[in-house]
Amino acid sequence: MNRRMFLWLGFVLTAIVFGIQGDTNSAQSRGNSADHADGNGVQNRPVRACPVNPSEAEKAAMESDFRSKKAARDRAGKPNVTGGVINVYFHVITNTSGGGALSQSDVNSQITVLNNAYGPYGWAFQLAGSDTTANNAWYTTTDGTTAERDMKNALRRGTADDLNIYTNNMGGGLLGWATFPSSYNSSPKMDGVVILYSSLPGGSAAPYDEGDTATHEVGHWMGLYHTFQGGCSRNGDLVSDTNAEKSPAYGCPINRDSCAGRKYPGLDPVTNFMDYSDDACMFEFSGGQGSRMSAQFSTYRLGQ
Numbered sequence: 001m002n003r004r005m006f007l008w009l010g011f012v013l014t015a016i017v018f019g020i021q022g023d024t025n026s027a028q029s030r031g032n033s034a035d036h037a038d039g040n041g042v043q044n045r046p047v048r049a050c051p052v053n054p055s056e057a058e059k060a061a062m063e064s065d066f067r068s069k070k071a072a073r074d075r076a077g078k079p080n081v082t083g084g085v086i087n088v089y090f091h092v093i094t095n096t097s098g099g100g101a102l103s104q105s106d107v108n109s110q111i112t113v114l115n116n117a118y119g120p121y122g123w124a125f126q127l128a129g130s131d132t133t134a135n136n137a138w139y140t141t142t143d144g145t146t147a148e149r150d151m152k153n154a155l156r157r158g159t160a161d162d163l164n165i166y167t168n169n170m171g172g173g174l175l176g177w178a179t180f181p182s183s184y185n186s187s188p189k190m191d192g193v194v195i196l197y198s199s200l201p202g203g204s205a206a207p208y209d210e211g212d213t214a215t216h217e218v219g220h221w222m223g224l225y226h227t228f229q230g231g232c233s234r235n236g237d238l239v240s241d242t243n244a245e246k247s248p249a250y251g252c253p254i255n256r257d258s259c260a261g262r263k264y265p266g267l268d269p270v271t272n273f274m275d276y277s278d279d280a281c282m283f284e285f286s287g288g289q290g291s292r293m294s295a296q297f298s299t300y301r302l303g304q
Contacts, residue, residue, distance in 0.1 A: 050276070051143045051177050052220045056230065062182045063238065066223075070299045080298040083122020088114075089157040090130040092197070093168040095139040100169050100197045101132070109201040110165075113211030114218060117273060117283075121290035123222075129157065142172040143194075153189045160184045160304035161297070163221065164192035165214065167200070175199055175213045178220035181300035193217040210279035219274050223296025224289055226276075227269045232259035239288040242269045252281035 054062065073080070090107050094100040107130055114125045133155065141147035156164050160181075170176075176195035184191045198205040199213035228245040230236020236244075243266035246258035256268040269275060273282045274289070285293075 082294045085124045087128035087162045089164045091155045091166045092132040093138045094134045095136050096134050110211050117215045139168050140171045143177045161301040166194045167197040176217040178217040181223045181296045207278040212279040212282045215273050222293040227274045241286045241288040248276035
């Protein structure tokens with residue numbers, strides 16, 4: 001019986017939430033998060049934190065741009081894809097003592113996880129190149145820093161439809177972050193996904209050690225919002241077939257219903273890759289998310 005089937009037999013994991021430090025010597029990070037209660041009745045867990053949380057105004061601006069550009073493409077008769085092969089450039093960042101090193105097998109395992117997650121929606125990921133760079137500043141960089149800009153400007157390869165993944169031991173209690181497709185034209189060198197190196201399959205960031213941090217962040221890179229975007233507005237993530245969710249889910253609360261009442265039918269989508277659940281709890285996108293990924297990729301990435 002595989003791990004997915006256990007979920008529906010009531011297998012509930014107790015776990016840490018989206019923000020673990022990869023190195024075991026990070027005592028300060030562990031101490032800062034030790035007293036968190038996550039809203040699902042689970043105490044003493046660090047918070048799974050993904051900084052890809054646009055405000056409603058930012059989301060509205062992105063969606064206006066998306067509608068405009070998609071309409072222009074449609075009028076011009078340009079093609080729209082429903083899947084394809086995405087080249088991946090994998091950049092492993094270590095410190096000068098070798099911390100954060102990954103093997104080729106580790107990288108290949110992460111690519112396999114992505115293919116298993118996105119394959120049902122028509123997408124395949126193909127490793128086009130990998131490299132390792134020792135740089136102490138880049139090794140702990142977080143979103144929006146000078147070190148992030150320097151790292152990406154030095155290492156990013158390919159065009160808009162190529163995925164660049166960077167691994168490091170980021171600070172700030174993060175597991176990863178990503179850019180949206182709509183930001184490529186204004187900042188092409190910043191495009192890509194950054195993930196904690198120990199979140200790869202078999203890493204030390206349990207229960208975030210099955211590679212689904214990358215799955216989640218690549219979802220943003222493909223144009224998806226969190227399932228809880230906008231709270232109980234139901235369509236806050238602009239996907240009609242993900243049930244309304246008031247706030248992130250932590251652990252694996254499979255019967256959680258944070259937007260209760262007749263106006264909000266259905267349980268929270270805690271098994272969706274775009275929630276904050278544990279890796280073992282995440283195993284699906286929705287059909288609507290699949291359609292949105294295709295539309296976003298066609299509009300912002302295809303052939304650009």
